[in-house]
Amino acid sequence: MPTVDEQYDMVEAGRFQVEGGIEGIRAYASSLGLKNIEFVQGLFQDTLPPLLATGVKFGLAHVDADIYSACKYAQDTVWPSLVKGAYITYDDPLDSTNMGAMQALEEMIVERDIRTEQMFPHPVLRAHL
Ligand SMILES: C[S@@+](CC[C@H](N)C(=O)[O-])C[C@H]1O[C@@H](n2cnc3c(N)ncnc32)[C@H](O)[C@@H]1O
Known part of the structure; x- marks a missing residue:
């Protein structure tokens, strides 16, 4: 977890360290037989622009980043x-x-x-309708 904004965020910077880093995550996914996942390491602020520059389009974006700056950046970008x-x-x-x-x-x-299409257990919105 990167630096947080104490005005909004109650999680602490540095949380969510994963044993073995990204290789540990890849190994875990592999142990589950998951083959259709591409892991991208880094902050959205660094990793999203080059991905979006390829012209890729999405049918689903699941925002799971806990803190204001990351959720706001991800959704707007x-x-x-x-x-x-x-x-x-x-x-x-x-x-x-x-x-x-x-x-x-x-x-x-x-x-x-x-409008939200669903609020619980996870808020769901639809884009550009
Ligand atoms: C609740 S965890 C969810 C992780 C994952 N989606 C899962 O379910 O295991 C929130 C994650 O958001 C990540 N995060 C927060 N701000 C970020 C940012 N600006 N760019 C990339 N990841 C960010 C944190 O590193 C943390 O791993």
């Missing part, structure tokens, strides 16, 4: 690359420690004048 009717879902806003994720979700709804 990926929005133009969502196809019409694409799902954008959130993992964390209903968790009381993740007020930053809720703040980002609220801004998503207000700024784009969209």
Whole structure:
């Protein structure tokens, strides 16, 4: 977890260290027989721009980053690359420690004048309808 904004975020920087790093995660996925996953290491702020520059489009974006800066950056950056009717879902806003994720979700709804299709257990929105 990178630096957090104490105005919104109750999780602490440095949380979510994974034993073995990204190779440990790859090995775990492999042990489960998962072959259709591509792991990309780094902050969204560094990894998303080159990916989006390829022109890739998404039918689903699942935002699971807990903190305000990451959720806000991810949703705003990926929005133009969502196809019409694409799902954008959130993992964390209903968790009381993740007020930053809720703040980002609220801004998503207000700024784009969209409605939630589902709120529990995970908020679900549709893009460009
Ligand atoms: C609740 S964990 C979820 C991880 C994963 N989706 C899972 O279910 O195991 C939140 C993750 O968001 C990541 N994160 C937070 N800010 C980020 C950012 N700016 N760029 C990339 N990842 C970020 C943290 O490193 C952490 O691993």
